Amino acid sequence: MNTNADPAELRKFSDLAHRWWDPASEFKPLHEINPLRLDWIDRKTALAGKTVLDVGCGGGILSEGMAGAGANVTGIDLSEKALGVARLHLFESGRKVDYQLCSAEDFAEAHPGAFDVVTCMELLEHVPNPASTIAACARLVKPGGHVFFSTLNRNPKSYLFAVIGAEYVLKLLPRGTHDYTKFIKPSELARYCRQSGLETQELIGMSYNPLTRVYSLGRDTDVNYLVHTIRER
Numbered sequence: 001m002n003t004n005a006d007p008a009e010l011r012k013f014s015d016l017a018h019r020w021w022d023p024a025s026e027f028k029p030l031h032e033i034n035p036l037r038l039d040w041i042d043r044k045t046a047l048a049g050k051t052v053l054d055v056g057c058g059g060g061i062l063s064e065g066m067a068g069a070g071a072n073v074t075g076i077d078l079s080e081k082a083l084g085v086a087r088l089h090l091f092e093s094g095r096k097v098d099y100q101l102c103s104a105e106d107f108a109e110a111h112p113g114a115f116d117v118v119t120c121m122e123l124l125e126h127v128p129n130p131a132s133t134i135a136a137c138a139r140l141v142k143p144g145g146h147v148f149f150s151t152l153n154r155n156p157k158s159y160l161f162a163v164i165g166a167e168y169v170l171k172l173l174p175r176g177t178h179d180y181t182k183f184i185k186p187s188e189l190a191r192y193c194r195q196s197g198l199e200t201q202e203l204i205g206m207s208y209n210p211l212t213r214v215y216s217l218g219r220d221t222d223v224n225y226l227v228h229t230i231r232e233r
């Protein structure tokens, strides 16, 4: 069993898991960004009919979205409670997702090269060794397949927006959701990807406008950003 997990992080998500599908809860930001990231991933991969793995799927907001787009989705996470909520929600939505309690590293041992698309969103800033998670995602995807990451940049602006702004001023997230020291610069993420045989195709920012309260994708990668990579053949 691979131990690239922080028990305190898993507890944080497990304690809140029952509110995962409440769009006004602590998970409101995930609900609001979901259509943007789903559409972006779908445009790059044409999800219908693809075999997709969602790493760190939590309550399944993105997993279900991708299943709704016609993909055959498996979701893995290390929070049993989050997976329980994800499984229950399938009864409500009528969608099909295979949820399993497993780390990316262990799943890669068992299923190397099994997926057309791997998504790993808002997870890397919660694990002790992001390079190991990235290497596992690279192992899980087929040669030529797509791997997507999203995380938080590390600089004074991201500290101000993602920690002080989101947790203390706007109260979009509970205090302590994010540990600034675990944020990852795009250059670091690109290096981990390269070391794992993933070629970066696109880096795109995601910004929140506190006045309009709307998220959008664009050039500003200072705070939240997403990366699209392809595994070398």
Ligand SMILES: C[S@@+](CC[C@H](N)C(=O)[O-])C[C@H]1O[C@@H](n2cnc3c(N)ncnc32)[C@H](O)[C@@H]1O
Binding pocket: 004, 005, 006, 009, 010, 013, 014, 030, 055, 056, 057, 058, 059, 060, 061, 062, 076, 077, 078, 079, 082, 102, 103, 104, 120, 121, 122, 123, 126, 127
């Ligand atoms: C911020 S949530 C993101 C959920 C989902 N990826 C999304 O973007 O909608 C982070 C998730 O990562 C999970 N997690 C934390 N550490 C993990 C690890 N080492 N392996 C797998 N999942 C982990 C948590 O249980 C939680 O469900």
